[in-house]
Amino acid sequence: xxxxxxxxxxxxxxLGWGGGFxxxxxxxxxxxxxxxxxxxxxxxxxxxxxxxxxxxxxPFNLLPPDANWNMAMWFELLGATALILGLATRFFSLSLIxxxxxxxxxxxxxxxxxxxxxxxxxxxxxxxxxxxxxLNGGGKASLDHLLWTSISSRRS
Numbered sequence: 101x102x103x104x105x106x107x108x109x110x111x112x113x114x115l116g117w118g119g120g121f122x123x124x125x126x127x128x129x130x131x132x133x134x135x136x137x138x139x140x141x142x143x144x145x146x147x148x149x150x151x152x153x154x155x156x157x158x159p160f161n162l163l164p165p166d167a168n169w170n171m172a173m174w175f176e177l178l179g180a181t182a183l184i185l186g187l188a189t190r191f192f193s194l195s196l197i198x199x200x201x202x203x204x205x206x207x208x209x210x211x212x213x214x215x216x217x218x219x220x221x222x223x224x225x226x227x228x229x230x231x232x233x234x235l236n237g238g239g240k241a242s243l244d245h246l247l248w249t250s251i252s253s254r255r256s
Contacts, residue, residue: 128189
């Protein structure tokens, strides 16, 4: 029995080591891929936001469609790049949360592009995946962690 408990403790210790960086890294990588793809589609495509401008929530409904298009495209591209690097993870997570909520209201709810049966499943999944990144940051495998560790060690 002692051998089983010892093996269990060793396994839990190893899982804890990977838990400090792997979950956030995987979330960042998956979300970066998804938002990069969407940003590239906008970069290479033509602006169709004019067709759904009235569905955008306040204050985005006050902006011209070109401004919304470019803002969405650049936040997707820059946000994806920052997520891969783990740089300004909380800022870009919040930015992409807002972008997802706007897309949920204007696009996924039946006014346009709908990738799920009800239009809510995919944006909700993105929001749930962004939550740990927003609350906990990018994890140990991030530039945020490296910079914070470096700054903290200099203060000591």
